[in-house]
Each structure stands twice: as C-alpha cells, then as structure tokens.
Amino acid sequence: MREDNDVGLQTNPDASPEPGNGAGARNAAPVNVSVVDPADETAMRRWHAVFHAGLMAGLQDPPAWTLQESLVLHRAADSSMRREPFVAVDGNGDVVGAGEVQFPLRENLRLAIFEIGVPPEHRRRGVGSALYGHVVERARAEGRISLLTEVNVPDGTPHEEWPGVAFARILGFTLRNTELRRQLRLPVEPLHLRTLAGKAAQRASDYRLVSWSGPCPAEYAEQYAELKGRLSADAPLGDLDYEQEVWDVARLREAEDRTAAQGRTLFTTVAVAPDGTLAGHTQLAVPRHEPGRAYQWDTLVHAAHRGHRLGLALKVANTQALSEAHPEVTRVDTWNAVQNGPMVAVNVELGYRIMDACQEWQREL
Ligand SMILES: CC(C)(COP(=O)(O)OP(=O)(O)OC[C@H]1O[C@@H](n2cnc3c(N)ncnc32)[C@H](O)[C@@H]1OP(=O)(O)O)[C@@H](O)C(=O)NCCC(=O)NCCS
Known part of the structure; x- marks a missing residue:
C-alpha cells in the first residue's frame, strides 16, 4: 500500500501447495536460508545486493531503498513494525536469493508482510520456494495467519507471463489490489x-x-x-x-x-x-x-x-x-x-x- 489503489480478485482453486512440497521442488538445488543480523554490515551489503537484483530485474528506473536507507530501516527504532532480512545461500557459500519479512506491531497483528527476490540467473531451482518456506515458518512462529506480498509487473508485459505472478499463484495467493506506478x-x-x-x-x-x-x-x-x-x-x-x-x-x-x-x-x-x-x-x-x-x-x-x-x-x-x-x-x-x-x-x-x-x-x- 502506497498512495492509493484497485481490485482484480482472481482465484486459483487448484493451486495452494505447502511451501517446499511441490512448487520449485522439481530442480531444487540445496540452499540454506538464514536470518541476517542488521548490525553485520558485510552481511547486509550482500543481502541488499541480491534482494535488489532479484526484486528489480526487468523494471524500468526501479524505485528501491538504497543500502544506506535499508541499514537505517533495519537498525532504527520502530515501534510499529519489526523487519527481518534473510538470505538463501547455496552449497558454494554464494547468496542466491534474499527476502524480508515484516511484522506490524500496532495494528494488523494477523499479518506478515514479505518480499522475496531471486536474481534471474538463480531462478527456477527452488530458491524462491525455500525463501517462502522461511516466511511461512516465521509467520507461524509469530502467530500471524495472513500473508501479504507485492509483485511489480512492467507496463505492457502480460501479467500471466511474469515470474512473480506465476509464483504467487502457485503458492495459493490471490490478487487483491493493483496500484500503478507513474x-x-x-x-x-x-x-x-x-x-x-x-x-x-x-x-x-x-x-x-x-x-x-x-x-x-x-x-x-x-x-x-x-x-x-x-x-x-x-x-x-x-x-x-x-x-x-x-x-x-x-x-x-x-x-x-x-x-x-x-x-x-x-x-x-x-x-x-x-x-x-x-x-x-x-x-x-x-x-x-x-x-x-x-x-x-x-x-x-x-x-x-x-x-x-x-x-x-x-x-x-x-x-x-x-x-x-x-x-x-x-x-x-x-x-x-x-x-x-x-x-x-x-x-x-x-x-x-x-x-x-x-x-x-x-x-x-
Ligand atoms: C518470483 C521469484 C521469487 C521466484 O523465484 P524462483 O527461485 O525462480 O522460484 P522457484 O524456483 O522456487 O519456483 C517455484 C514455482 O513458481 C512457479 N514459477 C516461478 N517462476 C516462474 C516463471 N517464470 N514462469 C512460470 N512459473 C514460475 C513455478 O511453478 C515454480 O515451480 P517449478 O520451477 O517447479 O515449475 C523470482 O522470480 C523473483 O525474484 N521475481 C521478482 C520478485 C518477485 O516477484 N517476488 C515475488 C513476490 S515477493
């Protein structure tokens, strides 16, 4: 939610698998998902680079928090929101995907809000599914029962062909609102x-x-x-x-x-x-x-x-x-x-x- 908004509810009755049990498992490469300590500058730098490369791929003049802004966001006092960055690391020790889950602390206590980014060269090997599995685990541990995420689709691209849309659908999410960036x-x-x-x-x-x-x-x-x-x-x-x-x-x-x-x-x-x-x-x-x-x-x-x-x-x-x-x-x-x-x-x-x-x-x- 940013400035204002739309609807376009679409249902996907036959797709709501549990994370890691199907979606992305076909060519799954072993990855470890771990939480990043915001105080660890080197780890945050790696997290930010991969998160950014994954989320912003294919977008024109993409808007995103810079590393410096992200460091403040994760370190500064915020009594309304807790943010947890996390990464997926492959067998070579390379960060191949990154995410963030947010827990609202004042209202919307049912919600966990998250974003997952996998750079194009690491996609379709189960990294996104592994990151999503972490989100589900953390949400459940915090007693959150509803998950909310955003997918950015470039103007003129058929939505059904966009990776984030296919991913959200296969995981059983429904489209609830559409904003346009101008x-x-x-x-x-x-x-x-x-x-x-x-x-x-x-x-x-x-x-x-x-x-x-x-x-x-x-x-x-x-x-x-x-x-x-x-x-x-x-x-x-x-x-x-x-x-x-x-x-x-x-x-x-x-x-x-x-x-x-x-x-x-x-x-x-x-x-x-x-x-x-x-x-x-x-x-x-x-x-x-x-x-x-x-x-x-x-x-x-x-x-x-x-x-x-x-x-x-x-x-x-x-x-x-x-x-x-x-x-x-x-x-x-x-x-x-x-x-x-x-x-x-x-x-x-x-x-x-x-x-x-x-x-x-x-x-x-
Ligand atoms: C969406 C995203 C995270 C998926 O990452 P990924 O590592 O490729 O995901 P997985 O390999 O675990 O894919 C899981 C399943 O999602 C579906 N899927 C993912 N990308 C797809 C694509 N391009 N076309 C069709 N289906 C796709 C498939 O069902 C896939 O399972 P399969 O490969 O066994 O067929 C990645 O494309 C990305 O970072 N996109 C930009 C950011 C974004 O939109 N994030 C999602 C919302 S937070």
Whole structure:
C-alpha cells in the first residue's frame, strides 16, 4: 500500500501447495536460508545486493531503498513494525536469493508482510520456494495467519507471463489490489503549473496552503498524525484484508526521525480550512542517496472537504516547492490504485506517465 489503489480478485482453486512440497521442488538445488543480523554490515551489503537484483530485474528506473536507507530501516527504532532480512545461500557459500519479512506491531497483528527476490540467473531451482518456506515458518512462529506480498509487473508485459505472478499463484495467493506506478519528469513547464494552480484556486480559494520541509510544525502535529492514519482507511485497498493504521504524534515523530536518518527530506503541503482544521495534505520525499529522484508519499483530502480541487491545489504547490528547493530532481514516482479516479486524474493532469503495476497478493495461512 502506497498512495492509493484497485481490485482484480482472481482465484486459483487448484493451486495452494505447502511451501517446499511441490512448487520449485522439481530442480531444487540445496540452499540454506538464514536470518541476517542488521548490525553485520558485510552481511547486509550482500543481502541488499541480491534482494535488489532479484526484486528489480526487468523494471524500468526501479524505485528501491538504497543500502544506506535499508541499514537505517533495519537498525532504527520502530515501534510499529519489526523487519527481518534473510538470505538463501547455496552449497558454494554464494547468496542466491534474499527476502524480508515484516511484522506490524500496532495494528494488523494477523499479518506478515514479505518480499522475496531471486536474481534471474538463480531462478527456477527452488530458491524462491525455500525463501517462502522461511516466511511461512516465521509467520507461524509469530502467530500471524495472513500473508501479504507485492509483485511489480512492467507496463505492457502480460501479467500471466511474469515470474512473480506465476509464483504467487502457485503458492495459493490471490490478487487483491493493483496500484500503478507513474513517473513525472521535472521540472514541469511553469506555465502548465500556473494554469493548474489557477484552475484549482477557482474552487479552493477558501483554503490556505501551507508548505514546509522536514518535520511537521508542532501546531499541526496532532491533526497531521490523524490524517496519516486516515490514508489506510480512505485510499481504496480493493480486497486487501488490512486494518486502518492508528497514528499519534509519537508515531509521527518516530517516522520523521527515521526518514531523516535515512537521508530523506520531506516536503509537505497542507490545506488549512477557514476554521483552522487540516483539510488535506500531500508529501514528497527527496532521498539524499539517490540524487535526482523524489517519491510521492501520502496525498489525502478529508472526506468533509472533497470537491474543492484541493488534491490538485496541494500537489501543484508541493511540486513547485520541491522544484524550487531541489532543481536537480528530474523525476518523481507515485503509486495509485487503478480505481482511484480522482487521484489518478490529478496525476495525469500534472503529467505523470505509467511505469509498472504493483500488485498486492494475499493468502491466509
Ligand atoms: C518470483 C521469484 C521469487 C521466484 O523465484 P524462483 O527461485 O525462480 O522460484 P522457484 O524456483 O522456487 O519456483 C517455484 C514455482 O513458481 C512457479 N514459477 C516461478 N517462476 C516462474 C516463471 N517464470 N514462469 C512460470 N512459473 C514460475 C513455478 O511453478 C515454480 O515451480 P517449478 O520451477 O517447479 O515449475 C523470482 O522470480 C523473483 O525474484 N521475481 C521478482 C520478485 C518477485 O516477484 N517476488 C515475488 C513476490 S515477493
């Protein structure tokens, strides 16, 4: 789940084998799966290289945590999520596959969220199945009863032919939600931005736009935390079984600290209603370790304030603020559920173009 979302539930009645008992066993090479200690820099470096090579193969300009960002993610305090990296090592001692399993700690306590990556040269020998077996084992040990994963499919590729889709299907997962990743090239033509800002102002003029970079100002923190939690309830999640996240100021500050430690600068614009309440917000992250890129994170307009073109107003203002502060940024990635018409319309108007589909697959254990 990233910014917004779709459905496309497909069932696979005749395929739900246990891990290691069929799928991938045909040409199985012996591999050992073991947990990686985040404090071990050399091991994390090997983990990251293989994880990245597996997950991002075949994607255009793929978005991913850098090694430096991953190290922080696995080492920094996070009272909402526990993350465990793991690797598959073959008989020669080479890392041939890697994964990560996440255990939400505040809500979604039924869930284990995971990703598995096997570089193309090591595929179809049972490595993915062995890694998945580890996920199932860890999920069961933690009392989790539902598994959730993502598969990224390049635009224009028939989904049924994509390895991750075939793998998820054979393991008994069903497709619950599809988001599309779109990318915007920067800078956006200033005249185009001014035209869009003018169009939004026709209906959004009662609202004041406030932008900042870095942590949320104290005066807005409580309301802002509430808006952050609302995204998981309001963004369309298709048939995903995912509970609403509950955010308070402590969670917000922890997330901001972690993001800053990762070397990412946040650019946020909020819309303030005449009575002082926050009507909506949008947020961009600019990673120090990936110069030239930015990522669109949440955008949300409170239900009571929809229909005022605030989505457009917020995004135009935030894009302008980003380009002024970081003229070196040439592209922004965003994710939207395919059925999220209003958000997609805003992004298309801004000039975002489709890169790939991010499918969310889930199964009960
Ligand atoms: C999906 C992925 C992890 C599979 O890794 P792998 O080591 O090739 O997996 P296995 O060898 O254990 O394959 C298990 C079964 O999945 C199915 N499968 C895997 N890749 C397939 C493909 N390209 N076409 C058809 N079926 C495929 C097969 O049924 C296979 O069993 P078989 O080889 O006996 O026919 C790997 O392709 C990958 O890293 N993809 C990119 C990331 C991703 O999508 N991860 C999955 C979600 S976390």
